[in-house]
Amino acid sequence: MSRPSYRSAIVGTGGIAAVHAQAVAASGGRARLVAAVDVDLDRATAFAAAWQAPRVFASLTELLREEPVDLVHLCTPPLTHAPLALECLEAGVTVLVEKPPTLSLAELDTLAEAESRSAAHLATVFQHRFGPGADRLRRMLAAGDLGRPLVATCLTQWYRDDAYFAVPWRGTWASEGGGPTMGHGIHQFDLLFSVLGRWREVTGLAARQARGTETEDVSMAMVTFDSGAVASVVNSVLSPRETSVLRFDFERATVELEHLYGYTDADWTVTPAPGCEDVLKRWSAEPRTTGSSGHPGQLAAVLDALDRGEAPPVTTADARLTMEFVAALYASAFTGERVTRGRITAGSPFARRMDGTGAPWKGTGR
Template sequence: MAQRIYRSAIVGTGGIAGAHARAVRESGRGRLVAAVDVDAERARAFAGEWDVPLVFTSLDEVLLAEELDLVHICTPPGPHAHLASRCLAAGVTALVEKPPVVSLAELDRLAEAERGSAAFVATIFQQRFGPGAARLRRMAAAGELGRPLVATCLTQWYRDGDYFAVPWRGSWDSEGGGPTMGHGIHQFDLLLSVLGPWREVTAVAARQARQVDTEDVSMALVTFDSGAVATVVNSVLSPRQVTALRFDYEHATVELEHLYSYTDADWRVTPAPGHDAVAARWAADPAPGGSGHSGQLASVYEALDAGLPPPVTLADARPTVEFIAAVYASAFTGERVQSGAVPAAFVERMDGTGAPWR
């Protein structure tokens, strides 16, 4: 039986939109019928590059004009929640780039709107779907690695002053935060998806070098319900760029080092003495491809085929967004912050009562 082809539009035709368009094209399951951007010239250029037949300058226009199954929201973060809510009102599923919202309160309001709609909202956290990630979660759940003990999660990237010259970057209102919100989010989302519910966060954040309103570096110590402890670093000040995750279990260390996307070759397993079978088990289950958008989009289509909420659901994304709020709350108040107890000011805005350098 022929598979359904999903009619899609992309809203926001900046840099990340190309990754979405490529994933749609490679999937064979989607057809891009419209490109939407407030800058009509940019939308037309994007449409020409990706063979998209229609161009609009507002989401409401395309929702009225076309029967869509899926809208890819690729704008700057500020309007994500509003645009996703417009999709829900029209009964169209929204696939939202990270971060899905700029505050925890926005996420909760969006989840409430979703409950009143036949459509869904999913967040792009494609690192969860790359090769190795599913294998790690599967082996951990089966107890093959033993108890999780220690983890590190490093997003040490470099973004210069020109990068932040774009008006919406480095602003609490338009981005919701700095590298904690916009850069490290993919990596610590993967960390959380592996280690499960987090319990408590102690953090620092600073504005060291960039002329922005937000932080340009943050560090957090995290405890998990499992008893594991982790360190999370998010930086845009690091000339030697690296993305690295390390999980120390009783029976093995599992490491991933890359930059913006990974393949199976970027993982390394070091067994503890007497547990060589762990490395053999890992090597026996190779996976093709990389951690780009295609893997998650394939899972989105499969879920829609079955009439199910596509991954990553708002409920799945909430612990990650709450973690970000907890990092800022701890950094700005000097207090430890527990899961489920983020201070109200930091639920409403990631900068809460205000960054100390304000």
């Protein structure tokens, strides 16, 4: 029996939209791009011509009214994610939304409530969960091959200059929701959580060191997990030698991943503890996966779930664990207190906005 081919539309035709279009094109016909949507109709038209999308619209409302679609790829600036995703859910259309899915926990909870009333689903783009090696690591941990997780480090040390933040919606709480914690490091620590599970407590620090933004340009966190593991997390846009590093120290081995914006199977290394050489043999015995941790891997997983009639990954609940960590890091950094999971309730200012009552440097510049 042949698989269905899902009618897909890309909303927002900026830089990341081409990555989504490439993923659709690489799906082997399981998805088809039937429309491109952008408030700049000329840009949408050029994008549609480049990717052979037959129809162009100036708004999501027009698309949903005039074109039957199964899956919307939401590639607009973060400020628009919540209202546009809500419109998709209310129309019964599944939406795959770029990170961050919303600007706040309150917005994400609104979408979760709308999803509970809809036949459609919300999935967030956290493509690093689906890269080569990640599933192998999770399987081996679940099977007990690695022993208990003990210590982890998660580093996203990138470089973004002032010109990068000249784009009006970047570097502001109201339109981007945060700095590198929200917009850059989120991919790495989401992968961290997909391996180590639920975090329990955060002690955070956020600072504005060099960029003229409203948001932080560097943040750090000390994290404990329900498993008892501990981790340190660094998110920076001030680092000329850019790197993305995850290191997991288990009882029986150290597993490391170093890359920049996407990884392959070759970017993982495993160092067994003395007397635990079987771990390396087990890792090497697993089938090697081609490709990298890009959008095609997650889109394939989304289409697999839709084939089965299930909620596609990354689910709203999965995304909420990651977004709650972001809110907790900011809350800890700005209040000086440790923040436990579940402490940021609906009435908290950090549920409504990631900067809560305001960053310490508020009013000292942009």
